[in-house]
Amino acid sequence: MAVPVIVSLLDTDLYKFTMMQEILHHQPETQAEYGFKCRNVPDVPLAGFIAEIDAQLDQLCALRFAEDELAYLGGLRFIKSDFIDFLRLFQLQRHFITVSVPASDPDDIAITIKGPMLHCMLFEIYTLAIVNEVYFRHVDPAAALATGRERLTAKLALLREFAAEPAQCFPFIFYDFGTRRRFSRAWHEEVVATLAREAQPYFRGTSNVLLAMRHGLVPIGTMAHEYLQAFQAFGSRLRDFQRNALEHWVHEYRGDLGIALTDVVGTDAFLRDFDLYFCKLFDGLRHDSGDPYAWGEKALAHYRKMKIDPSAKQLVFSDGLDLPRAFALYRHFAGRAPTSFGIGTDLSNDCGAMPLQIVIKLLYCNGQPVAKVSDSPGKGMCEDVNFLNYLGDVFALP
Template identity: 60%
Template sequence: MSTSDRPIIRSLLENDLYKFSMWQALLHSHPGAQAEYAFLCRNKPSYPLAELRADFENEIERLCSMSFAQDELDYLGRLRFLKSDFVDFLSVFRFQRRFLHVDTAGDDLVIRAKGPLVHVIGFEIFVLYVVNELYFRRLPADEAIVEEMRRRLWIKIEFLRAQQHELLANPRHPFNFFDFGLRRRYSAAWQDEVISTFNNEIPDLFRGTSNVYLAKQLGITPIGTMAHEYLQAFQALGIRLRDFQTAALEGWVHEFRGDLGVALTDVVGMDAFLRDFDLYFAKLFDGLRHDSGDPIVWGEKAIAHYKKLRIDPETKRLVFSDALDVPRAVALYHHFSGRISTSFGIGTNLTNDTPHPALNIVMKMVSCNGQPVAKLSDSPGKTMCNDETFLAYLRQVFSH
């Protein structure tokens, strides 16, 4: 697994699937929007991230020289929810270096993407996994560490194998999980090994990956719908703030016509989301995604909401994706089994379960069209906004 001299970015296709879906939706609906994204490390690294600046800039220069290969465009064109004009756009697309600003502030690495939304929306995942891999390349990586990583991987596999019969006993609602670990992976080589191993050893339980490049390489399903930035953008797209969620959901339905039907619920909290998620949306969307707050409380609220609307919860799906590991996913599956379908997107614990503490890094949209945008998370510490006045107003509007 010696990769210290290998370029980190292998392809423009190596991005999360939901980047492509949101990219298409916003290109079609708001092609002139401007946006700004900011990088943040939420925990203390083992050494200053500022030390990575030169190597990081080299990787970004390479990113901005890359284009989609024809076989990659052909692959995207075969995904039924991606439209031919969007694939044509990608065929001429290049990342523009002038839209990514890199600096240091003391020990911190300062990264901001600012420019046309359809040009800067794609930077996030590349920035995160480049920082992450550069960071871990400087930490010890001897054979003992690699063997420990493999030992932890096989513990997960054996844990699932021991319960596989039970996890697949309900044919209507079997247990399934997928990889959401691209952004914080230990390395490209390690993600390749992890995902290939899961796919080979427990294919009935492992259903795909958010990494579109790996999905293409391995012939598995690319997974993803929408992220916070899609809904946050609508806070600044000329819509009354109180109506931004309904406008975003309506735009999604209009764009995808029933595909990619899992809605994200925690941009202004689950309670505020459910006030907007009326019978119309509850029928149009296949399910909901959890990304902050207590997952059991969240799931019970979702089931109660469907019942209140006289919708059978067994016809809907809950997708859990917040800081999961395999045992937690299995426990949640058992809690909701027989009442509603569940799926589990597991990230860092799949692709960066090592003896080294993982970095908790994010890159979030902080403004759109010159106006602040924010997420009012159901988990303390996940809110990210530069404008306290706007945060207070958002809380007031949504009674958060």
């Protein structure tokens, strides 16, 4: 078999662990099903890589958490000791994930993850990283790395130019969010190590827990769409699922991890549920779809409506960013609210070849369909049209 893509179970995003801990404590019996989607057309059909993807998944499911990794995780103040005990016994189960060629498209792949949510949710980031790295091994590695290094050098030059601008009252801060879309594990680490060394004081951390541990960085992340989606099937009225999800989060983390994701059923519907209570309890909001300028203005207007000073809250942008876009957003909101920027593909996979736009999303929870609607056409995901229509009626979605 080729060189393993994943060699450590810590090589994933922090929010997988934070969501997993909440599920362990409050919904441990949950059953889930996830599906894969490639939103663009690859240069080389993905179906040709199935054998290697399967072999990489076999290797992944042989891994266990090492004691030094558990010690690092356990040292984060919001991670509880019983969760570490659970992870000490944890091992991904191969029979929960299947890869095949869909009948609808012989060039594509279908990936299904199905089983107990606690034992399935970690598959997402590892699997996306595997698909990416296996796919990009057909690219000339020397040429790709040369291009990547040249472009990374140009990004550092942009940062130096930006540093010459007049200082604002809030600092410019960005993070690496690139694990799921990276060109390769080795290149991702090179990028993060370079930024940690040469992009201070602007570069403040990474979503990747292993790289945070190795390079003395802050691990970044709170919740993803799957967490809020799961509450669509947790027994309460559908209309209340966002409030229930946020309430459970507050009880689990008691003031830590206070950035809420806004676009599971669209920002307008989210803000209708994000009342004064949640405005005070959460530190800020994260943008992941739709026009970021319009989103930020809505967020600031909502805080003002609630009689809360927006300068005390954080706006986190994480949708398709590069440094020029981040600079523009920073300037636009300068002086009104602190901002930060999670940059993914443009850092970890800017090596010349067209990146894959691949995702794995929660489709069913406890046998019921769930949906992500999003603020951007094409970013939503749901297999049940009737449920999608019902969700639209409940939340008055266009």
